[in-house]
Amino acid sequence: xxxxxxxxxxxxxxFVAPHQxxxxxxxxxVCEQHGFTFEREKREKGGGVHKQEEVIAEPEAPAxxxxxxxxLRPPIITIMGHVDHGKTTLLDRIRDSRITASxxxxxxxxxxxxxxxxxxxPVTFLDTPGHAIFSAMRARxxxxxxxxxxxxxxxxxxxPQTLEAIDHAKKANKTVIVAINKCDLESANPMHVKxxxxxxxxxxxxxxxxxxxxxxxxxxxxxxxxxxDLLALQAEVLELKANPKxxxxxxxxxxxxxxxxxxxxxxxxxxxxxxxxxxxxxxxxAGKVKALINDRGETIKExxxxxxxxxxxxxxxxxxxxxxxxxxxxxDAKKLAAERQDELRAERLKVPQKSRMEDLLAHAN
Ligand code: GDP
Ligand code: MG
Numbered sequence: 001x002x003x004x005x006x007x008x009x010x011x012x013x014x015f016v017a018p019h020q021x022x023x024x025x026x027x028x029x030v031c032e033q034h035g036f037t038f039e040r041e042k043r044e045k046g047g048g049v050h051k052q053e054e055v056i057a058e059p060e061a062p063a064x065x066x067x068x069x070x071x072l073r074p075p076i077i078t079i080m081g082h083v084d085h086g087k088t089t090l091l092d093r094i095r096d097s098r099i100t101a102s103x104x105x106x107x108x109x110x111x112x113x114x115x116x117x118x119x120x121x122p123v124t125f126l127d128t129p130g131h132a133i134f135s136a137m138r139a140r141x142x143x144x145x146x147x148x149x150x151x152x153x154x155x156x157x158x159x160p161q162t163l164e165a166i167d168h169a170k171k172a173n174k175t176v177i178v179a180i181n182k183c184d185l186e187s188a189n190p191m192h193v194k195x196x197x198x199x200x201x202x203x204x205x206x207x208x209x210x211x212x213x214x215x216x217x218x219x220x221x222x223x224x225x226x227x228x229d230l231l232a233l234q235a236e237v238l239e240l241k242a243n244p245k246x247x248x249x250x251x252x253x254x255x256x257x258x259x260x261x262x263x264x265x266x267x268x269x270x271x272x273x274x275x276x277x278x279x280x281x282x283x284x285x286a287g288k289v290k291a292l293i294n295d296r297g298e299t300i301k302e303x304x305x306x307x308x309x310x311x312x313x314x315x316x317x318x319x320x321x322x323x324x325x326x327x328x329x330x331x332d333a334k335k336l337a338a339e340r341q342d343e344l345r346a347e348r349l350k351v352p353q354k355s356r357m358e359d360l361l362a363h364a365n
Contacts, residue, residue, distance in 0.1 A: 008033060021345045040077060056336045058281050058325045059247040066243075073242040074115060074122035074306035075235035076144050076268060080165035081151035082158075084183040087346045089360040090151060090218035091125060097224065109297035112254035112266035113308035116227040123235070124268065124306050126253065144251045144268055147234055148174045149227070151181050152186035154215070158196040166200055177212045178204065179227055184217040242305035248272035248326040254280070254309070263314035267324055274309065274326065279333040281326040284340035285315040286333035 002018050008030050009016060016022060022030075028038035079087045082210050095114055115124045126145065148169040152162055169176045178189045178197060194213065203209020212230055216223030230264050250267035265282075267274070279288045290313035292300050303309040311324070315337075318324070327333040 005030065021348055023349060025113065044251060056332050056339065058327065058336060064364070068189065068230045069245055070241035071244055071305075072235070073240050073304075074124045075146040075231060075238065075240050076113075076124045076126065076306060077147050077149055078126045078145040079149045079151060080168070081181075082153070082156070082160075082165075083164060084159040084219045085151045085153040085156065085159070085162070087151050090149075090179065090216075090300075091127060093218050093221055094125060096219075096227065097228075097355045108312075109293065109295055111293070111295050111310045113268055114295040115307055116228075118225075118232050121232040123228060123231050124225060124308055126268075128254075131164055132251050139304075143172060144253075144270065145172070146238060147231060148176045149231075150176050150178045151218075152193050152197075153182045153253065154180045154193055155182055155185050155188075156189045157193055158200065162312055163200070166202065170201075175238065176202065177227070177230060177234065178202065178214070179218075179223075180213065180215045181218050183215045184222065190215050197237070202213055242271045242304075244271075244273050244304050246272045248274040248278065248280075248324075249326045250274055250303075250309075250311075252320055252322045252324065255314075255318050255320060257317060261312055263317045264310060264312055265314055265318050266308060266310050267326075268308050269305050271305055272326060273302050274305050274311070274324075279327045279330045280313075280324050281327055281333050281336050281340075282318045283322045284337055284344055285318070286327075286330070286337040287314045287324075288330065289313045 006016070006018065009022065009026070012026060012029060014026050024038070031038035079091060081087050094116060097116070110127065111124045112128060113124055115122050117123075117139060128214075131311050148165070150162065150165055150169070152158060166176070178193075180188075181194050182188055183190060194207055197204060197209050197211070197213075198209070202211045204211045204213035206213070208360050212234070214230065216227060218224065248269060249271050250266050250269045252267055255263065255265040258344040274289065274292065276289050276292055279286065289311055291311075292303055293312070294300050294303070295308055300309070327336065
């Protein structure tokens with residue numbers, strides 16, 4: 001019984017949480033107490049359980065793709081700004097604008113991001129406004145946003161979360177486009193907002209700077225088309241390209257358990273084309289693409305760079321910001337997963353006793 005085992009371990013001055021690994025010599029002592037003989041699994045160095053050490057690595061991130069293989073991809077946009085300045089209203093307005101007559105009534109599926117077409121050009125929006133996802137992804141080096149749209153309410157001006165967003169965008173070296181929102185209001189004062197922006201080092205173009213800025217009303221829809229024009233144009237200026245051939249690589253933007261579907265995650269494809277049936281590695285777990293579902297709730301066969309898509313087929317719940325990387329075979333995926341899990345276990349063993357105790361206490365609460 002786990003509690004008995006934990007009690008035995010505490011007697012041996014070993015403080016671990018229920019799922020933590022223990023050292024072989026400790027395991028041997030516990031076995032002995034209960035009349036068992038501890039036998040070590042025969043492991044080669046490197047931790048693999050396989051006889052012949054063969055190195056499995058995930059396919060390389062595309063550092064220098066052949067120029068002729070590169071194709072323009074949609075820009076990935078994050079909307080940031082102070083609470084109540086109109087981020088959700090703007091995201092909804094943009095999402096609705098792409099629903100054409102033929103799709104009217106079509107249900108949009110929340111998968112953490114959506115892709116629209118504007119004048120035949122695709123643009124992808126992360127659906128979670130605010131800094132949480134931005135920070136989570138950056139913490140894992142999964143910095144997939146290309147452009148930050150900073151929403152500032154024209155009647156309110158720069159507020160604490162606006163400043164935070166500016167700070168985030170600057171640190172991450174992102175292109176910022178300012179959308180001065182709520183310009184339909186009597187009390188709107190876009191000039192004041194621009195002055196405040198200039199004071200923060202964001203000189204808008206009409207102030208002689210290089211920050212693109214638009215006056216909009218997300219509520220009425222005014223200026224939203226101009227914003228989309230500008231975003232599509234910026235994508236071309238930034239020359240956002242990716243190779244749709246080769247191994248797919250995607251970034252996790254959301255993950256959850258769903259009854260009957262298991263661990264489900266939304267991803268944005270960064271390069272290659274993600275296809276059903278393909279094995280993959282994601283963090284320390286293997287998986288296989290069982291189904292791909294787009295932002296309209298339709299099952300699709302493949303997803304190209306810049307496309308957000310829901311993936312079914314994860315072994316375990318991945319973390320936001322993790323990379324999903326297509327592997328050559330199930331076998332390779334499983335082997336790499338086993339190696340990564342061994343590494344994680346080895347790292348956990350290195351955790352000093354004090355923090356193990358803290359861990360145990362944390363679990364007890
Ligand atoms: P968020 O917290 O940034 O996501 O802000 P919301 O989109 O939830 O908007 C907060 C409030 O401002 C809501 O009551 C919206 O209806 C309102 N709002 C958003 N955009 C506009 C706009 O362009 N004009 C006006 N007058 N109100 C707006
Ligand atoms: Mg909101």
